[in-house]
Amino acid sequence: MRERFSRFMQGRYGSDQFGRFLMVVGMISILLHIVIDFSPLYYIAIASLLFGYYRMLSRNFYKRRRENSKYLELKSKVLSRLPERKARDPYHRIFKCPGCGQKVRVPKGRGKVAIRCPKCSREFIRKT
Ligand SMILES: [Zn+2]
Known part of the structure; x- marks a missing residue:
């Protein structure tokens, strides 16, 4: 079974930072959808999970890597705009x-x- 799976995954892109981000967004959207019953969240969840799996199984490494690097670029831009948290020194x-x-x-x-x-x-x- 494990061998079958690894053979199945051979030549496929697998997981990266953007993939994990999509999975997390999907999971959080599902949970939020259950809690606050806001239906757009359901579609966001389905879309990000499907896209996440699609990327994992994809054989187009070039495109996936470009998506990932775009994601990382955007993430660092967003993070650099957040106000710096001051480290509190209690002593x-x-x-x-x-x-x-x-x-x-x-x-x-x-x-x-x-x-x-x-x-x-x-x-x-x-x-x-
Ligand atoms: Zn002085």
Whole structure:
């Protein structure tokens, strides 16, 4: 059975990032369709699953690779437009030096401390 399957898949395109994306979109659309009963979702689900399987079984590697690279290009464009999520650091506070504006990172929870700016070596007192 496994051998049969691998023989069947021989020379076929199989899975790639765009294929997995189509499958995920299909699954999510089906689930959403069940939950909110919005019928266009059903067609979106069927279309993306069918297209996903079609691509997997396709023998046209050239076209499939082009679709995949287009998908990856679009994905990186979309991701680069999203606002960058700021990494929260719960252990430090950032202060600006009143002299030169240099940002100084100080451990949190030490009460009032004198901070020396590493750039202009001016000292200032802040509550951490
Ligand atoms: Zn400074």
